[in-house]
Amino acid sequence: xxxxxxxxxxxxxxxxxxxxxxxxxxxxxxxxxxxxxxxxxxxxxxxxxxxxxxxxxxxxxxxxxxxxxxxxxxxxxxxxxxxxxxxxxxxxxxxxxxxxxxxxxxxxxxxxxxxxxxxxxxxxxxxxxxxxxxxxxxxxxxxxxxxxxxxxxxxxxxxxxxxxxxxxxxxxxxxxxxxxxxxxxxxxxxxxxxxxxxxxxxxxxxxxxxxxxxxxxxxxxxxxxxxxxxxxxxxxxxxxxxxxxxxxxxxxxxxxxxxxxxxxxxxxxxxxxxxxxxxxxxxxxxxxxxxxxxxxxxxxxxxxxxxxxxxxxxxxxxxxxxxxxxxxxxxxxxxxxxxxxxxxxxxxxxxxxxxxxxxxxxxxxxxxxxxxxxxxxxxxxxxxxxxxxxxxxxxxxxxxxxxxxxxxxxxxxxxxxxxxxxxxxxxxxxxxxxxxxxxxxxxxxxxxxxxxxxxxxxxxxxxxxxxxxxxxxxxxxxxxxx
Numbered sequence: 001x002x003x004x005x006x007x008x009x010x011x012x013x014x015x016x017x018x019x020x021x022x023x024x025x026x027x028x029x030x031x032x033x034x035x036x037x038x039x040x041x042x043x044x045x046x047x048x049x050x051x052x053x054x055x056x057x058x059x060x061x062x063x064x065x066x067x068x069x070x071x072x073x074x075x076x077x078x079x080x081x082x083x084x085x086x087x088x089x090x091x092x093x094x095x096x097x098x099x100x101x102x103x104x105x106x107x108x109x110x111x112x113x114x115x116x117x118x119x120x121x122x123x124x125x126x127x128x129x130x131x132x133x134x135x136x137x138x139x140x141x142x143x144x145x146x147x148x149x150x151x152x153x154x155x156x157x158x159x160x161x162x163x164x165x166x167x168x169x170x171x172x173x174x175x176x177x178x179x180x181x182x183x184x185x186x187x188x189x190x191x192x193x194x195x196x197x198x199x200x201x202x203x204x205x206x207x208x209x210x211x212x213x214x215x216x217x218x219x220x221x222x223x224x225x226x227x228x229x230x231x232x233x234x235x236x237x238x239x240x241x242x243x244x245x246x247x248x249x250x251x252x253x254x255x256x257x258x259x260x261x262x263x264x265x266x267x268x269x270x271x272x273x274x275x276x277x278x279x280x281x282x283x284x285x286x287x288x289x290x291x292x293x294x295x296x297x298x299x300x301x302x303x304x305x306x307x308x309x310x311x312x313x314x315x316x317x318x319x320x321x322x323x324x325x326x327x328x329x330x331x332x333x334x335x336x337x338x339x340x341x342x343x344x345x346x347x348x349x350x351x352x353x354x355x356x357x358x359x360x361x362x363x364x365x366x367x368x369x370x371x372x373x374x375x376x377x378x379x380x381x382x383x384x385x386x387x388x389x390x391x392x393x394x395x396x397x398x399x400x401x402x403x404x405x406x407x408x409x410x411x412x413x414x415x416x417x418x419x420x421x422x423x424x425x426x427x428x429x430x431x432x433x434x435x436x437x438x439x440x441x442x443x444x445x446x447x448x449x450x451x452x453x454x455x456x457x458x459x460x461x462x463x464x465x466x467x468x469x470x471x472x473x474x475x476x477x478x479x480x481x482x
Contacts, residue, residue: 004123007102007186009049010092013037013109014057014079019237025059026235027109028066031245032252033272033290036235037063039112039248041071042273046116047105047123051096054109055079055088084204085180086196093190100186103127106207108180110235112244118226119181125224126183132219133189133211135161136181138229146177147208149223158221161208176225178208179232183224188214248273261295264302278314296330310340313348326358329365347382361392364407376400377419381407387431388413406441 017026027037056063057079077095079088126134150160161178192213196205253266260279268285281295284302291309299312310323313330320336326344334352343360353370364382371388392403401419412431424441433447
């Protein structure tokens with residue numbers, strides 16, 4: 001447990017986010033596999049707070065439903081009318097029963113790049129300096145539009161947060177800005193919130209007013225400086241969302257590469273925060289790895305793959321493939337242009353080739369499905385070969401049915417396996433067959449009409465055609481010697 005464990009973390013997520021121009025609430029927009037508020041909650045969890053409260057307001061039914069699914073232990077407080085950040089924090093404290101003994105950390109729900117380590121440093125600084133409030137700040141290349149942090153020259157204490165429009169020329173030269181993230185003494189926060197006024201242009205309760213109230217009462221206001229100013233960036237539109245996605249993706253890929261993963265082209269490779277790798281995995285350009293995807297040691301993926309919730313075994317190779325909730329066994333080969341749907345399980349050294357689609361199927365060790373086939377709701381044993389252009393006909397219009405193909409089978413090209421049906425171990429099926437009955441082990445199944453050649457049909461039915469002339473010329477050619 002953290003030595004600086006706060007009594008509560010309050011996440012402000014009640015705003016509408018009109019600049020996103022979206023029917024989706026701003027905090028529910030996603031990047032790298034999590035919602036904006038989901039990233040903030042993950043950072044907050046690093047503090048191991050006694051209480052974690054999300055203040056909801058706009059579209060609160062959607063936000064609350066998302067929280068119930070993604071982090072069901074989170075508490076919610078409702079800000080029915082968006083009357084400012086100070087009012088939002090007051091709603092959170094009321095949800096927790098009023099004033100709180102201990103530290104209360106307040107964070108914004110639209111800062112997905114904020115890290116748990118930065119929040120831990122904020123809490124540690126707040127505790128060690130004995131502050132009534134500690135503001136998280138950052139030094140930025142261009143502070144235009146941000147509130148400036150004004151400090152006491154002797155003590156370094158924060159004396160004011162001055163908005164850009166109100167700043168003097170000397171204050172506008174300051175590059176240290178307010179992040180909107182704070183650590184408060186819980187009891188002092190509750191008392192000061194009761195004194196916040198609404199006589200401002202917006203008629204709202206500003207949380208930043210608490211700093212002045214506490215300082216005027218003789219309490220110390222301090223700051224903790226973020227090591228990376230990008231962490232405190234809030235998301236207000238789609239341009240900023242894309243920039244944050246790029247930054248977070250770069251951070252994730254750098255972590256993977258430092259752990260022994262080869263990423264050939266980071267600029268065209270995208271991963272979710274939940275993706276995991278083992279050493280010596282290789283990711284080629286144009287690849288997207290999503291959800292709980294895992295690449296085992298020596299696995300090679302790409303180019304041009306999109307894998308979601310898919311496990312790729314050691315030494316496997318996946319090329320130009322879409323896979324969802326699939327399992328690729330060690331040393332298996334997939335693609336190019338393959339589609340592995342949920343429930344696909346490939347064994348050791350199995351092969352799925354070009355234009356092959358699989359779904360809810362277990363495919364055994366060394367088994368090959370090389371070309372132009374659909375395998376759904378099936379079990380195929382070890383070291384079998386499925387001929388090109390085969391279809392496992394699993395759906396009768398109402399129900400799905402299962403097909404079983406044994407080990408060491410050889411099925412012909414252009415086969416239809418009409419489920420439910422079983423092909424026994426070591427059996428063969430002839431090309432062009434429609435298999436509707438079980439095939440015993442070691443048998444050859446032939447299920448097609450007998451070929452009949454009608455001599456002279458072209459000459460009679462297509463006289464004068466190019467085909468007729470070619471056939472006539474061929475019939476005049478002398479036969480070769482035996």
